[in-house]
Amino acid sequence: MVAQNLRHRIESLGxxxxxxxxxxxxxxxxxxxxxxxxxxxxxxxSGYVFVEMIVTDDSWYVVRNTPRxxxxxxxxxxxxxxxxxxxxxxxxxxxxxxxxxxxDLSLGTLVKITDGxxxxxxxxxxxxxxxxxxxKVLINLLGRDTPVEVDSLQVKKI
Numbered sequence: 001m002v003a004q005n006l007r008h009r010i011e012s013l014g015x016x017x018x019x020x021x022x023x024x025x026x027x028x029x030x031x032x033x034x035x036x037x038x039x040x041x042x043x044x045x046s047g048y049v050f051v052e053m054i055v056t057d058d059s060w061y062v063v064r065n066t067p068r069x070x071x072x073x074x075x076x077x078x079x080x081x082x083x084x085x086x087x088x089x090x091x092x093x094x095x096x097x098x099x100x101x102x103x104d105l106s107l108g109t110l111v112k113i114t115d116g117x118x119x120x121x122x123x124x125x126x127x128x129x130x131x132x133x134x135x136k137v138l139i140n141l142l143g144r145d146t147p148v149e150v151d152s153l154q155v156k157k158i
Contacts (some may be wrong), residue, residue, distance in 0.1 A: 001048050006066045018059040026092055028099040031132065032115055032153045037133075039099060049088070050082065101133035103152045105145035111137060111155040118148055122158065 003024045010019045025044040030037055049069075055060050056077065063069065064080040074080035105111065109125045118139060126147055127136035133152045 002066065002068045004053070006049065006063065009062055009066055013062055013064050016089055018049060018056060019053040021050075023050040023052075023094075024048075025050065025094050026073065027094055030099050030101065030153065031063055032151060037151060037153070043098070044090070044093065051086070052087075055079075060124065101152055103128055103130055103133065103135070105135070105155070105157065107151070110158040111135075112158050113139070113148075113150055113155055115138065115154040116150060118150065121148075123148070128152075 003022050006022050007020075010016060010022075011074060014153070019139055026041045027044055028039050029042050030115055031040050032038075051062065051063055060078070064072075072079040105125050105128065107125055107128065109137045113119055113121045113123065118137075121139040121141075123137035123139035125135055126138045129135070135152055137151055137155065137156060138147055140146075
C-alpha cells in the first residue's frame with residue numbers, strides 16, 4: 001500500500017529523475033493449508049520499503065510525506081543508505097521464482113507429525129527427498145514400524 005502511494009506520488013510530482021525504484025521485498029514460501037501444499041508470497045521485512053533515490057530536499061519531502069510512512073532507518077532526519085551488496089543480495093532473494101525446500105532434518109531424527117492422517121504420531125526419519133520436499137517417516141502402527149510419506153512441512157523435531 002505504501003509502495004503504491006509512493007509510486008503514485010513520484011509520477012504525479014514528476015520525481016522520476018530523482019526517485020528511481022521502490023522495492024517491497026517479498027519471497028515465495030511453501031505452506032500447508034487444508035492439507036494441500038500452496039506457494040504463498042510473504043514480505044521479507046514486514047513494514048519496510050526500500051527506495052532507490054538521489055536525496056535532495058524535494059525527493060526527501062516526497063518520500064517523507066507519503067501517507068503511512070512513519071519513520072526511517074537512521075539517526076536524525078536523514079536515512080542511512082543500504083550498501084549495494086545488501087541490495088543485490090536482497091534482489092537475488094526476491095528474484096527466485098520457485099521456492100526451495102529447506103529440510104533441516106537428518107536420517108534417524110525423531111519427529112512428530114503435525115498434520116494429515118497420521119497427525120500426533122511420533123516417528124523416525126528414514127528417507128529425505130529434498131527435490132520434492134517429502135520425508136519417509138517410520139511410525140509405530142499396530143506394533144510395527146511402518147513407513148509413511150509426509151510433506152516436510154507436516155513434521156516437527158522432537
